[in-house]
Amino acid sequence: MPRRGLILQTRTHWLLLGLALLCSLVLFLYLLECAPQTDGNAPLPGVIGENYGKEYYQALLQEQEEHYQTRATSLKRQIAQLKQELQEMSEKMRSLQERKNVGANGIGYQGNKEQTPSDLLDFLHSQIDKAEVSIGVKLPSEYGVIPFESFTLMKVFQLEMGLTRHPEEKPVRKDKRDELVEVIEAGLEVINNPDEDDEQEDEDSPLGEKMIFNENDFIEGYYRTERDKGTQYELFFKKADLMEYRHVTLFRPFGPLMKVKSEMIDITRSIINIIVPLAERTEAFAQFMQNFRDVCIHQDKRIHLTVVYFGKEGLSKVKSILESVTSESNFHNYTLISLNEEFNRGQGLNVGARAWDKGEVLMFFCDVDIYFSAEFLNSCRLNAEPGKKVFYPVVFSLYNPAIVYANQDVPPPVEQQLVHKKDSGFWRDFGFGMTCQYRSDFLTIGGFDMEVKGWGGEDVHLYRKYLHGDLIVIRTPVPGLFHLWHEKRCADELTPEQYRMCIQSKAMNEASHSHLGMLVFREEIETHLHKQAYRTNSEAVG
16 A cells, blocks of 8 residues: 555544543543542441431532532533544544545645645646546647647757747746756656556565656656646656656646656567558668668667568669668568559558558558657657557658758768757658557558548548547657658649648758758859958958
8 A cells, every 4th residue: 555545544543542542531530520439437427426417418418419510511511622622633634535635636745735625626627627638639630739849857849949949959948947847856756656546566676675766767758738728748757777667647737737647658568560661762761771770670679660662663672671681680570562553652551551460569650761769669659559549759850961061071971960950950740641550540540541642641631530539649749750851853743732732841841941041042142242352352452
């Protein structure tokens, strides 16, 4: 039993025992006072040789009666006081129990020792019930989703940048910094002092001591605010020498943080089936497999790769790359599916998902120009749950390195380009192609729309299906997922809507606002520099 429940039971036991002893003592005193007093040395009234009249006995009886009445009044007063004390103690016990119940839902470390009114608690709980915390909410379109923003101990990864904010920043504002520190401390309080209803087991350290988590065990967190309800926080903790994660959900309904749940998540046996649709682009696939080898084979080791290849051209090269990885790393957990038809991303992912015949599995729909880290794969596992949640991470899309690093002779290696800066890339919040979801949820929702042909559109259709359903959609930027820049070609066969989306994506991917401005006004800038140089030379001659 948790420590707080044990303390409350012990207090209740001793309180009832003390009340029983006190009542016994009062009853004993009452019996003593009511019993007739005798003295072996004092003469009894009416002994022979003593003359007592009738008046004497009447006076004696009246005196005794007054004495007993006075004593009875005193005892009644004491009993009334005991009843009052018993009532007060009962109220204190009820207050302690209510505070314990409040502690199961609200964090009590804020220093407010007063009892929260029941109507306020009812309101706070109704805010949690109305918010999208435990069950998904049907939304009309992709614009209705409230995305999460992610954070670590030192940084916040945010979507709404504007022209003055950065995709990755340290929370310099005191209110934001204090808020995140408070949330992490609240999560640690929940884990280190669990309640009876928490879905976690008491664990001991190797030395037999109780395992205590601290802020260094905090891995990552997500938060989002529904402005008419409150702020939701998803926190993940992990000890360096353990495989299990601790997950804590908190909610601030315009008041104290409310604990929603605390659970242990075991991802040690969670296999991810990475499905990659591909047509030609063999050089990009070779680069993808280099990242796959480093992250999935050498680090994670719980991955199956499914490649769905369209067409015949380049197929032998893809086979050669896979066989090379197999011989070098002894990796055999892959499936190559060949489709002799025109490329269709939705069709490829549908085929790849249905080709798996080993029961339930977590799938990551990926493209060949995506670079991911081992930390992202764990985020994928932690944020998808069959029948409950699907994960739609926001990718950080890198700009054209030829423009970003124009002042260098050659762009740096890909690994050195993976930074979150305004001039190096942007959060691709209009893209929904990278997603982690369980196979059963994908099949239940009906998969991709096969009517969508060519580039784009199929991922938005699938995303909308989930929004219209009851599953929770986790939408947040993640630091370990990058879209590498590559030349885009918008085919003439695309529909007007697809062509517009392709051109928009091409423009967004090329360079930052400032770099594009430098390109647009390049002639004006060069003219200005020539004038400045001419003026400087003229002044020097003069």
